Amino acid sequence: MTATVAIALSVNGELVEANVLPRLNLADFLREHLKLTGTHVGCEHGVCGACTVRVNGDIVRSCLMLAVQTQNAAIETIEGLSDSGEIADLQSAFRERNALQCGFCTPGMLMAAQDLLKQSPCPDRERIREHLSGNYCRCTGYQAIVDAIESTAWARRGRRP
Amino acid sequence: MKASAFAYARATSVANALEMLTTYGERAKVLSGGQSLLPAMNLRLVAPELIVDIGELTELRGVAVKGEVLTIGALTRHADLLKSREVAAHAPLLKDAVAHIAHPAIRNRGTIGGSLAHADPASELPACMLTLGATIIARGPGGERRIAANEFFVGIYETALTPQELLVAVELPVTPKNSTHFFHEFARRHGDYAIVGLAAQASIRDGRFADLRLGFFAVGDRPLLAESASKLVDVAITPAVLIEAASALDDELDPLEDQQATPAMRRHLAKVLLARCVSLLLARPDLGAGAPA
Amino acid sequence: MTSERENPQTLSALDRPNSYIGKTVPRPNLDRLMQGRGLYVSDIELPRMAHAVFLRSPHAHARIVGIETSAAKQMPGVIAVVSGRELSTVVTPWVGVLSHLKGLKSAPQSAIAVDRVCWQGEAVAAVVAASRAQAEDAAEHVLVKYEELHAVTDMRTALDPATPVIHASLGDNLAFERIHDAGAVDLAFAESDEVVEAEFVFGRHTGVTLEPRAVVADWNAAEARLTIYQGTQAPHMVQNIAALHLCLKESQVRVVCKDVGGSFGIKVHIYADEMATYALSKLLRRPVKFVADRVESFNTDIHARDHRCKGKIGVKRDGTIMAFEIDDLTGIGPYSMYPRTSAIEANQVVNLVGGPYVTGNYRARARVVFQNKNVMCQYRAVGHPIACSVTEGLVDLAAMKIAMDPVEIRRRNLIADDAYPCASPSGLRFERLSHHAALAKLVQMMDYDALRAEQAALRVKNIHRGIGIASFIEVTNPSAAFYGVGGAKISSQDGVAVRLDAQGSVICQTSITEQGQGSESLTAQIVGSVLGVSMDRVRVMLGDTDNTPYGGGTWASRGAGIGGEAALQATKVLRKNVLDVASAILQSVPGELDIVNNAVVNVVDGAPRIDLSELARIVYFRPDTLPPGVQPELMATRHFVPREYPFAFTNGVQASWLELDLDTGFVKLLKHWVVEDCGTIINPQLVDEQIRGGVVQGLGAALFEKCVYDERGQLTNANMADYLVPMSGEMPDIDVGHVVSPTLESELGAKGAGEAGTAGAAAAVTNAVNDALRPFGTIITEIPLTPQVILTALRRI
Numbered sequence A: 001m002t003a004t005v006a007i008a009l010s011v012n013g014e015l016v017e018a019n020v021l022p023r024l025n026l027a028d029f030l031r032e033h034l035k036l037t038g039t040h041v042g043c044e045h046g047v048c049g050a051c052t053v054r055v056n057g058d059i060v061r062s063c064l065m066l067a068v069q070t071q072n073a074a075i076e077t078i079e080g081l082s083d084s085g086e087i088a089d090l091q092s093a094f095r096e097r098n099a100l101q102c103g104f105c106t107p108g109m110l111m112a113a114q115d116l117l118k119q120s121p122c123p124d125r126e127r128i129r130e131h132l133s134g135n136y137c138r139c140t141g142y143q144a145i146v147d148a149i150e151s152t153a154w155a156r157r158g159r160r161p
Numbered sequence B: 001m002k003a004s005a006f007a008y009a010r011a012t013s014v015a016n017a018l019e020m021l022t023t024y025g026e027r028a029k030v031l032s033g034g035q036s037l038l039p040a041m042n043l044r045l046v047a048p049e050l051i052v053d054i055g056e057l058t059e060l061r062g063v064a065v066k067g068e069v070l071t072i073g074a075l076t077r078h079a080d081l082l083k084s085r086e087v088a089a090h091a092p093l094l095k096d097a098v099a100h101i102a103h104p105a106i107r108n109r110g111t112i113g114g115s116l117a118h119a120d121p122a123s124e125l126p127a128c129m130l131t132l133g134a135t136i137i138a139r140g141p142g143g144e145r146r147i148a149a150n151e152f153f154v155g156i157y158e159t160a161l162t163p164q165e166l167l168v169a170v171e172l173p174v175t176p177k178n179s180t181h182f183f184h185e186f187a188r189r190h191g192d193y194a195i196v197g198l199a200a201q202a203s204i205r206d207g208r209f210a211d212l213r214l215g216f217f218a219v220g221d222r223p224l225l226a227e228s229a230s231k232l233v234d235v236a237i238t239p240a241v242l243i244e245a246a247s248a249l250d251d252e253l254d255p256l257e258d259q260q261a262t263p264a265m266r267r268h269l270a271k272v273l274l275a276r277c278v279s280l281l282l283a284r285p286d287l288g289a290g291a292p293a
Numbered sequence C: 001m002t003s004e005r006e007n008p009q010t011l012s013a014l015d016r017p018n019s020y021i022g023k024t025v026p027r028p029n030l031d032r033l034m035q036g037r038g039l040y041v042s043d044i045e046l047p048r049m050a051h052a053v054f055l056r057s058p059h060a061h062a063r064i065v066g067i068e069t070s071a072a073k074q075m076p077g078v079i080a081v082v083s084g085r086e087l088s089t090v091v092t093p094w095v096g097v098l099s100h101l102k103g104l105k106s107a108p109q110s111a112i113a114v115d116r117v118c119w120q121g122e123a124v125a126a127v128v129a130a131s132r133a134q135a136e137d138a139a140e141h142v143l144v145k146y147e148e149l150h151a152v153t154d155m156r157t158a159l160d161p162a163t164p165v166i167h168a169s170l171g172d173n174l175a176f177e178r179i180h181d182a183g184a185v186d187l188a189f190a191e192s193d194e195v196v197e198a199e200f201v202f203g204r205h206t207g208v209t210l211e212p213r214a215v216v217a218d219w220n221a222a223e224a225r226l227t228i229y230q231g232t233q234a235p236h237m238v239q240n241i242a243a244l245h246l247c248l249k250e251s252q253v254r255v256v257c258k259d260v261g262g263s264f265g266i267k268v269h270i271y272a273d274e275m276a277t278y279a280l281s282k283l284l285r286r287p288v289k290f291v292a293d294r295v296e297s298f299n300t301d302i303h304a305r306d307h308r309c310k311g312k313i314g315v316k317r318d319g320t321i322m323a324f325e326i327d328d329l330t331g332i333g334p335y336s337m338y339p340r341t342s343a344i345e346a347n348q349v350v351n352l353v354g355g356p357y358v359t360g361n362y363r364a365r366a367r368v369v370f371q372n373k374n375v376m377c378q379y380r381a382v383g384h385p386i387a388c389s390v391t392e393g394l395v396d397l398a399a400m401k402i403a404m405d406p407v408e409i410r411r412r413n414l415i416a417d418d419a420y421p422c423a424s425p426s427g428l429r430f431e432r433l434s435h436h437a438a439l440a441k442l443v444q445m446m447d448y449d450a451l452r453a454e455q456a457a458l459r460v461k462n463i464h465r466g467i468g469i470a471s472f473i474e475v476t477n478p479s480a481a482f483y484g485v486g487g488a489k490i491s492s493q494d495g496v497a498v499r500l501d502a503q504g505s506v507i508c509q510t511s512i513t514e515q516g517q518g519s520e521s522l523t524a525q526i527v528g529s530v531l532g533v534s535m536d537r538v539r540v541m542l543g544d545t546d547n548t549p550y551g552g553g554t555w556a557s558r559g560a561g562i563g564g565e566a567a568l569q570a571t572k573v574l575r576k577n578v579l580d581v582a583s584a585i586l587q588s589v590p591g592e593l594d595i596v597n598n599a600v601v602n603v604v605d606g607a608p609r610i611d612l613s614e615l616a617r618i619v620y621f622r623p624d625t626l627p628p629g630v631q632p633e634l635m636a637t638r639h640f641v642p643r644e645y646p647f648a649f650t651n652g653v654q655a656s657w658l659e660l661d662l663d664t665g666f667v668k669l670l671k672h673w674v675v676e677d678c679g680t681i682i683n684p685q686l687v688d689e690q691i692r693g694g695v696v697q698g699l700g701a702a703l704f705e706k707c708v709y710d711e712r713g714q715l716t717n718a719n720m721a722d723y724l725v726p727m728s729g730e731m732p733d734i735d736v737g738h739v740v741s742p743t744l745e746s747e748l749g750a751k752g753a754g755e756a757g758t759a760g761a762a763a764a765v766t767n768a769v770n771d772a773l774r775p776f777g778t779i780i781t782e783i784p785l786t787p788q789v790i791l792t793a794l795r796r797i
């Protein structure tokens, strides 16, 4: 009864078919089966945000979703967002502002930040801090991250007023 | 830590889910958003034999208004509640409350059904159900049951549901036009479970409460619809009245001790919330300054 | 306060045209991390790799009566189940002591407990399986029979005769004691107008690196070589220790450290489970991976800061501080950690209390006791937050007593900026500090007077805000005085090798390591500036004992000051060598040539003479065209260690501005300021971000973080939902300013900056809370300042 289950899904635009054990969570599936190790695991309880990915356009905790639940879903990881160029400006703002130190939180931070910027084009600092409130960073103290997101928001608004 | 092994079944219909639950009983767990169940499984605190994933039962998802009743499907996600126009119009308290639940990524999966079935005493939504006078609709092998919110929550993580039942929806009376609400909670960090919280709904006439429902959470083993609210209805509120209501509230509370707070602190904070709520709803700053001791 | 350099030639090494020194330049290679293409140890997979899971003791103190593994061995995917006794044939036990910490004692510790477990979380068996999940399944079937022993948990009673001794062979539970007495303390107190005393209590704290500790050990039986992939701050130290206890030669051990998901001192130690993983790989002749999960991290990553410190200050009515006295008590768990020992923190507290101030009258006692809790050891800013909170708390209490403004009392007592060199009451030598310049800058940055006015105006409206100030000193650039003199094989020197490749780019190998501080960047900035090449031409390699010079690594705020100087000196040699070759090729003399923008140019007119790529081509492929006898040397190596001062002290001052809700006990941080002096600033942005990150760790300690143990030694909040770390929503913006007093010990002049933020943040917040509480006649000297603590102090509950 605990046998593997066949799933078919799209990951970063590619069709993926796999047989997975029910207990395998999405984070481990991405990391260990698909070798997409940009999705990090920091707690496995939904608390740190390092494993944040996009499922059907919504950010979710990949440690709190089973791989078997992704049947027919469209998953996007940090590798996908990077390759498509969707967050190139955000990444460049992170680089300029040194908004990452060890970088372990960064993929999840970028996911959460892009999610915010899609929903609210001109968030103030408090709104940014609030939206990131579930993403832990031990290194930066958050300010540089908030700065980078704020400046990206400004720049994007400049582009399309 | 990784979850223990389990079998997985994707329910194809409510009937199909109920069949599996009937067969497996306590050995099965319903999976909705997974935002409470999966952390517990990843800690091996629970190890069900079978997971019944109801995630694809679209009939359990969505918000609808019919006449004076707002119906919310069990699988409606926190994020959906936050965005729903119907909720904003007919149960604005709920919208305020949901903004305090966890973080965006968790609200994108967590569901109202899951939250109510999980019955964490520090959760926002169970208290809102009490305040709003919700009816919880469960379906089991014997058919549908309608359970009043104040009979639904029976202890820490305990509800009136049997292992064979599925929570399918909640029904809320549409909030009256001239009604107003207050939602606040004390949590150490944004999105944390509350140390103490209050979801209140009121109607006010001539500077007095015509009706006041106070749903406290994290003040005991289950959410509490405070009876002491009655002390504030149809009277002119003076500091003395407020103190009396606060002391009546104190008698109703049976707070637990945990990492964040002692029972004494929870009692204190509940009274602070009461004062702030009354002060804000009545626009009487004089009542909110300093908590009644 | 920028000091003039005496030697104009050294000036040129740093201030050359196109220099990167002092500039904000983005760190190289960030794209790798931002695109999710880094290589953290948790990402590493090797062929035939197995996963180790440790079965850990549920008891704080118990005898192991028996271990039954047969059922577990039958479980799917299981490769081996190994007990402590079995593993002891592969790895020897250790004792975490250092000879310069006189009297420090500890008991032998094994990779996996053999007869007895001494804290909840100590490993009793290892399960190795094809996957982590399968190893966990099997671990549930290992049956361990324990006989529970009395758990010593309260440090206050650990030394009582009635309390059982944890390690009978040691005689008592006292690990270490230090007593210090300088000046005339009793007389000074007698002459004081006011004497104030308080007890300061600090919550046990831990590092919570986002990437937990992780190691992959790969014993290649055919090569008889062990490769250890580990997120460590000190690869050569790991190499030394692994070799020592696995009975190998150092040449048989290679330590590789790629990306590391945060360290902060957590990853500068060697943990029993890591040692066990090395040994398991050797035993099983295959790669073995161990990644701590979050619960294990809380139970086994070193804890820190669990101190109770009584303090006393004497002050004259004119504000003169007459004396400090402290009595510090700390509980470190059942063992002194290896190899750095767990006495350093208390030792630092004794060293640092009173450090910013003039008074020479100082008495201190520190006692370090054993208990049945997880081990404590060095975590970011070791001892500094304790010393700073005690000192600055006492100074504020004294100021309050004599009704003096907190800034004013500091102005009257901080060591004068022209008093250097001088020594602290504990005998620490200061080369040059800038307390007054820093305080003046802070007061200006925060607009102190305006803030005081705002505070007063809001009080009337029942809004209670507080301002807290905390001056501090910080130990950086440690010499061998830190560990080496005590017998630890922990290098205090670092080495850098630089070479010109065949296309005129530079490859630089350094023994310092990178965990996000910017080691790679600062090295490239120095090499590029000194040589005269653009940073994109410099590739920095670090974190590999096979491929870098020997050195200490990155800890104790030493990377920039020590590793940076080695890079500077090595590059100077390379530069000279390049110019020698160039002058041979160009038939010029080295003095007439310079390197600018990747090319050799004339000194006089800057005219380009030969591109470095062309020079390299000639050297490597057409040496036959060089004048006879010329043997170019396009690789240079230099090592550096500070020799003059045991430590390069830095200083700074922080301020916190916050609002206190009297009804709820909640504290809202509104703003935080830091002024610090780390000497030469190589990259201002990197320094500022080190400070900010450090401050937020200190703010975590001030408000949120605490490992909560019950009286039976059970850690009751070993997860991230219950152990509260600072998140973005509650953290303030932090303004950072600098004063620059370079150390003259090195040409670079850089001191460390990694720990300054953490050193003073909690003290500033505590002082601010007490400032807000001022009208209410209560003082709090305990952190974290939870609503529970504050409401209790206010007698609201």
Ligand SMILES: Cc1cc2nc3c(=O)[nH]c(=O)nc-3n(C[C@H](O)[C@H](O)[C@H](O)COP(=O)(O)OP(=O)(O)OC[C@H]3O[C@@H](n4cnc5c(N)ncnc54)[C@H](O)[C@@H]3O)c2cc1C
Binding pocket: A045, A046, A047, B029, B030, B031, B032, B033, B034, B035, B036, B037, B038, B039, B074, B100, B101, B102, B103, B106, B109, B110, B111, B112, B113, B114, B115, B117, B118, B122, B123, B124, B125, B161, B165, B166, B167, B168, B191, B192, B193, B194
């Ligand atoms: C980091 C973090 C922070 C959080 N903070 C908060 C917070 O502040 N406030 C808060 O309220 N919640 C919080 N949550 C929990 C979150 O709101 C969950 O979504 C919610 O409690 C459970 O909903 P779910 O759909 O995820 O349920 P699941 O996790 O899928 O299920 C929870 C339980 O309910 C049962 N169940 C689920 N659906 C049904 C059903 N239809 N019928 C019968 N039984 C059912 C399951 O079997 C399980 O036992 C947090 C979660 C995380 C990870």
Ligand code: FES
Binding pocket: A040, A041, A042, A043, A044, A045, A046, A047, A048, A049, A050, A051, A052, A061, A062, A063, A064
């Ligand atoms: S690993 Fe998923 S939230 Fe931490």
Ligand code: FES
Binding pocket: A099, A100, A101, A102, A103, A104, A105, A106, A136, A137, A138, A139, A140, C210, C261, C262, C516
């Ligand atoms: S950069 Fe290290 S955790 Fe955020």
